[in-house]
Amino acid sequence: MAAWREAGREFAQIPQISVHELNDAEDLQPLDVRKPDEWEDGHVPGARHAFLGELRDEIDNLDRAAPYATYCASGFRASIAASLLKKNGFDKVRNVPGSWKAWQAAGYEIEKPS
16 A cells, blocks of 8 residues: 555545444444355344455445445455445445454344345
8 A cells, every 4th residue: 555655546545443333333234245155154134245256246236325334254355345335436335344253253143044
């Protein structure tokens, strides 16, 4: 990133929120970008699934006005997804560092597909 900034290139920052903030937020749509088998093993209650590997193809099926909080297993894929959303006109996107691992460690509720 330092080289990018020093080259005078444009960049944007995406707000980060904790799993605690995500758990308390009623106005954020959790967006799980993990693989389908990871999703099937459990996810944040009320989350929407959009596998990162297919997100470019599915991006037009998401509401650009909705406030999303991206998460994955640890936060790496979620940050990529948040950047992709931001680049495509999603202005209310947040990233969740620690993501699923932090959610589980905090002891929050887990939802599984029925």
